[in-house]
Amino acid sequence: MDEKEKMKRNLYRRLLICFFACMVFFTILSRVIDVYETAKVSIAYANQGTVMKTVDGDCSVEAGETQAISLIKELNVEKVEAMAGTAVKAGEPLFSYSAESLEDKMRRLQKEIKKMELEIEGERIGSDSFTGVTRAEAALQSLAMAEKALERQNGKKAQAEAEYNLNMEKIKEHYELRLELSEDELLNQSRNDYDQSRTDYESAKLQRDSQIREIKRKIKDTEKKIEKLEKQEEPDEDELEELRELLDRYEEDLDSEEESWDLKIDRAREEMSDKGDIFDRAGREADSAKLALKENYESAVTQEAKALESAEDARIQAEWAVESARMELQNAAKEDHAAALGAEQAKKLSALRIEAKQLDLEELKEEKEELRILMENQGMVYAPCDGTVSTVEIEAGKDIAGTERVVLSTGLLKLRGTFDREDDEILRTGDELQVRMAGSDERIQAYVEQVDLVTSQETGSFTASLPAGYGVLGEKAYFECLRSGEVYRQVIPVKALRKDVNGYYCLVLRKQKTILGEEYKAAKVEVELLAGGDTVAAVEGPLMAEEPVITDSDRVIGEGDRVRLMTELPGKGS
Structure with a gap:
């Protein structure tokens, strides 16, 4: 009898041990499964700060300080010596006029001068007054x-x-x-x-x-x-x-x-x-x-x-x-x-008419002198200074109509580019640009000198000076400008900002007590987007300063989902 009782107690003992062993096993198993089944998230806190925004776009190298070459209307271009992009020294030939057009222009100009002189004399005679009996x-x-x-x-x-x-x-x-x-x-x-x-x-x-x-x-x-x-x-x-x-x-x-x-x-x-x-x-x-x-x-x-x-x-x-x-x-x-x-x-x-005609006469005489010098130089026009030919709108064999241009670039080269206008994120005079030339990884600094926001409602344009020794006329480039806006009360990472049909919202991490202890769930907080940046966004909403926002997760999560941290929950501000 004693032996049987003893055997029963041993049996009960073994069964109890097996039960607790199974409980431990299944608890461990459930925790292991929970680890794999619960989404892991990263968090951050809403802080006061500024929103940084990168404005970028394409640009090209253009002439900076320029000097236009005077062209004489109605003269015929005989030959173009320097095309656009050609570097020239002072005194080197740019283009030439034909001798026939110079002689014809000189004859017509002499007639105009004579006519103008006669008109001035006639005006003077007409202005003379004679006093008779009043x-x-x-x-x-x-x-x-x-x-x-x-x-x-x-x-x-x-x-x-x-x-x-x-x-x-x-x-x-x-x-x-x-x-x-x-x-x-x-x-x-x-x-x-x-x-x-x-x-x-x-x-x-x-x-x-x-x-x-x-x-x-x-x-x-x-x-x-x-x-x-x-x-x-x-x-x-x-x-x-x-x-x-x-x-x-x-x-x-x-x-x-x-x-x-x-x-x-x-x-x-x-x-x-x-x-x-x-x-x-x-x-x-x-x-x-x-x-x-x-x-x-x-x-x-x-x-x-x-x-x-x-x-x-x-x-x-x-x-x-x-x-x-x-x-x-x-x-x-x-x-x-x-x-x-x-x-x-x-x-x-x-007297005013005479003065105006005198000015016209002086212009005609200056043009005559210019023609005389051109005829002495066999119609050749030379570069007045060192530079690069940036614009050539004349063609050999054609007459000058008056709208053509020949321009020398004489100073530092400039960048001219465009950028998309998103809300108030635009370039302003004085902004620093990081410029990278096409085919090069080197970045150089340039500063915005002028901004045009009037010509187009969708895009803006700017000009900026390049440092000496950089760029080639007509070369393509890429620019970036990191702009910081005003200080906002609530700034969160851009990854924490979500959107649905009702607008923008965030998922925050909130604790809940369960039988097995405390766990975290994702809670939805609707916010209003004030400004968006490259990495952070300024929002307005019922976000608690000590309440972390979910910035990332290893799977898709929604409101009410259980989540766990990828790392131990840090303190605010870390």
């Missing part, structure tokens, strides 16, 4: 004449008033004396009055003719003196002016005397007619003679009043003429001022 001077002369006429009319008015008063006394006295005469006395007196009036009429005509002839003689003599004086080589201008003024006075006197004597003769004729009427009627009937005498008296009074009124009207007309002349003088002065300003402006414009 409108203001003419108006002033008219005013002086009007004032003289007014002065004469005032004198005539005063004379007319004196004659009116004197004649009225005579007429009244004559009338009253005749009324007191008897019939026989009236008849005899009427005859005497008629005879006297007829004598006065004839005498007035003779006096008129005599005075008019005298004034005309003075006018003719004065005109002869003026004509004789004008024929002299150097006439006395003062004497000539005095004679002209004297001639004007004689002509004015002639007009005045003719007008005065015409009035006197008319009055004498009317008086003769009236007295003849009185005499005729006195021979027939005394009452009729006295009636005619009365009518004659009334008519004479009326005539004297009309003569005085006519003198007043003439004086008023002369006053109006003076006022009109004064207004004309004011207007003429304004017009003369405007004309003077216009003439001054025209003179300035003419």
Whole structure:
């Protein structure tokens, strides 16, 4: 019995040992399987930092400082000596013009110079101004004449008033004396009055003719003196002016005397007619003679009043003429001022045109001199300095149209390249470039001098100077530029950034407690991409500073997957 109990206990003991051995075995087996089945991941922490971005692209070597060779339009190119890319020394031939085109150009240029000189001379002659009598001077002369006429009319008015008063006394006295005469006395007196009036009429005509002839003689003599004086080589201008003024006075006197004597003769004729009427009627009937005498008296009074009124009207007309002349003088002065300003402006414009033509003429003469030198050199054009021919747009046998270029590169070579514009990642003036020439692994430094972001919305272009001794004109190259942006609060490795249909997100490593202990699972955290770089990206989202983000794994993982570290979990910031 004891033996059986002992055997059972040994059996139970062995079974228990086998059970624990199996538990250990399967636990170890499960851990081994878990090691192979659970994804292994690498981690990093979100830190504050900057995002570095590499801007790269292709570029080529171009001419730096250049000197354009002056080309003469319409000349024919005979031969091109140096093609693009040829290194030349100062004084070495570049190309040549044909002799025929040079001679033809010289002939046409000489004609243009002559034409330009004639145009300048014509402009100078046209700009010369000559001062004659201005409108203001003419108006002033008219005013002086009007004032003289007014002065004469005032004198005539005063004379007319004196004659009116004197004649009225005579007429009244004559009338009253005749009324007191008897019939026989009236008849005899009427005859005497008629005879006297007829004598006065004839005498007035003779006096008129005599005075008019005298004034005309003075006018003719004065005109002869003026004509004789004008024929002299150097006439006395003062004497000539005095004679002209004297001639004007004689002509004015002639007009005045003719007008005065015409009035006197008319009055004498009317008086003769009236007295003849009185005499005729006195021979027939005394009452009729006295009636005619009365009518004659009334008519004479009326005539004297009309003569005085006519003198007043003439004086008023002369006053109006003076006022009109004064207004004309004011207007003429304004017009003369405007004309003077216009003439001054025209003179300035003419001077500007002459100056412009002078500049054109100088250019033509410079071109003529250039042609002369070319003809002395048999049409050959030489390099003005050392350099490399960078551009040749002329061809042998063709005429210069004016758009072609021949350019020498005289300074350091430059790089010209393009780059893609991604957000704000662009080159800026002063950025350092790492440049590698085609077919070479050597990297050289260059610095951006100019950036063009206007020509294209998708790409930008730049120019940068190459160090001395590097590059060949037209050679291809590759450039890189590492740019750092602003400082961001959350920067993570680019490999930690993932994307789905909802946008960007990260997987973070989070601990969970299980029966077997703690394990790690991947948790999804949505973020907003602020800036992407070559190795890191700036994001904004609910990332914890102490929470690691998964950057890499040995297999595809997703949210909720169990993961394990490839190495022991490091502390933050390591």
